[in-house]
Amino acid sequence: MGISVDSFASNREFAKSLGLTFPLLSDFKRTISEEYGILDSARSLAVRTTFVLDKNGVVQHIEQGQEAIDPSGAGQACDLLEHKAGAATKK
Secondary structure (H helix, E strand, C coil): CEEECCCHHHHHHHHHHHCCCCCEEECCCCHHHHHCCCEECCCCEECCEEEEECCCCCEEEEEECHHHHCCHHHHHHHHHHHHHHHHHHHC
């Protein structure tokens, strides 16, 4: 899923324009951004950040700024988590 500080309407149009197939949620009140420590309160914007969570909801990988724009690093982190999960079930 994606989370943005933009409004629901803006997120809906953005998702539609890109043909996103995953939910894009609004953090319009900035509470999630603040809780995750990525809120730039001076500008009332969230720092672009990608979090990869495991099946238990534990953050396993973080990318910020320019790194977060390219999804390949997050994809690699997901692949690694999937590999670890597969190896653990084979034991």
